Amino acid sequence: MLDIVIKNGRIVDGSGMPGFVGDIAIKAGRIVQIGRVDAAAERVIDAEGKIVSPGFIDPHTHFDAQLLWDGYAKPSIEHGVTTIVPGNCSLSLAPLRAEHRMKLVGMFNQIEEMPIIAFEKGVVWNWETFDEFLQRIQSDLSINVAPLVGHSALRLWVMGAAADQRAATAAECEQMQDLLRSCLEAGAVGMSTSFVDFDEKMQPVPCRYASTEELDALCATLGEFGRIVQIVHEFYDTDLTIARIDQLAELSLKHGIPTTLSPLFVNAGDFDGVDRIMARIDHQFERGARVWLQVQTRPVDISFCLEVPSLLFIRLPSWYGIIRFGSREDVIAALSDADTRAQLIAEAASMASVWARLRLRQVSTEANQALVGKTLEEIAELRGSTPIDVMIDLSLEEDLQAHFLAADMGHNDVAKVGELLAHPHVHIGASDGGAHILSFSTFGDTGHLFRQFVRDSGALTLEQAVKKITQDTALIWGIPERGLLQTGYVADITIFDAGTIDRGPEYFKQDVPGDGYRYVRDAVGIDTVIIGGAVSYQQDSGYTPAKEGAVLPGPVQAL
């Protein structure tokens, strides 16, 4: 008796080959047959009219803390993601000595906006080593986790207070290598480092004090296992990005390791910069290096409220002057005064299209809750007003705490981003899942990929898009037995509707320990998600109690 048979789906197997209609049989957590399956099964899933693909892999996340209270890494699974990579950007919660816990908490708070109270309410600190951390999370995993070791965490463990003061000595480098080796043996997928991040005191994170010799030594240790190094680079500058690409290429060639850097954004007016970066990536691949550039699918939004000055208004001198230099009372007085208001509205006319598209994100009063999620144009229609009047009125009604979202303000050239996503040397990632929780939602990038770049613009075929976020990712990261629908592979499977898959609208949700909130998005068009052979999520009934998630690639087996 089989455990599960998925019947009559269109199988897009992750290889990039054309999809085909067929069945998939699952037994003891693995795919045992693909084709026509007539044998009996305990559960039959009708996938007619749906796509059956490998589970999606999200290679750039910061779910480290969330995994301590949520083994699903919600809402990743409902977006079709079956494997996440936490520990990016030099930050991991292990190895971590007890005396450094609050330092790490401060860094997660500063860099990823994870509230300190969430750690206080949601974390039982019962680990120090990487192995102990993996044991701690493994008991409750629904999703697969391929964890990176943070370079800053390695430095803190070995160098203590000197970690954010100076380069390591040769002896300290050796200790870090030994420590990294123990993490890799325990099951880490690789190591992360950063060239841009700041700690809780707004000082560079510890790994930024590392010399090139230190990074080289750690990459030599990664080379013993063939494991990956991830960096976050100075993504705002083309020449700095190219310098980091070259640095990674040398490390890749010298130590035989894959490398990845993230993110790359397409900046308006600087397509030449993007093309130069890609030319350099292509050059390094031609040399035999592996330097995978991560590009995110979603555009960048700008959010603001009138209580806090935003540079969005810098082209409007009257607005900017009032918001920037006035007190809260001054701003309210200016917006309430009929003459000043008329002058502000006249000045803002030059940006009328921006105001119309603004979305109301968050309010405090009950009276306006029903308007959250609507555009100012929609609200203006309801109120018989204009978008700019609505922005002013809502701000006054909410004591300047009406939050607005200007969507698609950056990384928003669909043609250029699509060209990048389809590039064979571009790695789709950089979602930042689980981070920036008070600023924007980091969920639903996979749905956005299929809606925007497969269905709407056609930049990628369905098969190409699936391959990019399944087999390609598994191969780049050395994640075994995943990323393909193939007999013998672990049954991590996502069933979705190609005609509707998307990300839902962003909203503020209270589900963080300590009664905290975060921005999330629900999924659209994801039917069923299977992880380790068990149904973990179904659109109709939600999450199941299945706990078949694994740590990948897992402990190193002695040869």
Next chain:
Amino acid sequence: MAVIAGAVINGARVAAAHEGHAELVVNIRYSNGGTSDVPLGAVAAELLMRSCNATTLEQLEGQGWQKVQAALIESHNTHNEREQ
């Protein structure tokens, strides 16, 4: 500080920063014709505007690169609870 001829502000634009807020991207042009972008947060942008006596972004054009450097340095010393 010595004035380096030719390294001047070429232009500035508002852009969406990775973290979800608006930033001012200042483009510097060097004497050889090469250019590079420097992103400024709200405080640094305001300091730059003020030091250049600029009320519009266009008025930044032609100002020396040292103004950008000074705005960056000064912004770190400026505590401003209202910055986003």
Next chain:
Amino acid sequence: MSSIPRKSLFPSAGDSWEIIAERELGGGGEEAVGQLQSWNLHVFMRPPAAPGSPHEHNPILPSDVIFLEPPQAA
């Protein structure tokens, strides 16, 4: 499409603006240091190190990329 990377280095232990300018630009001095800094404004995109830190008077970090020439013209 230019694929020649801009000339740069990773700092050696103890490298400062003055030392790099002296060594790499064929002479130090205020003008050379200013030129070097104009090519490396990213180093100023960070708060000064805390008093007493080894980097209190030298913002250059061991992991920095330091450019030795301006960006290439298009």
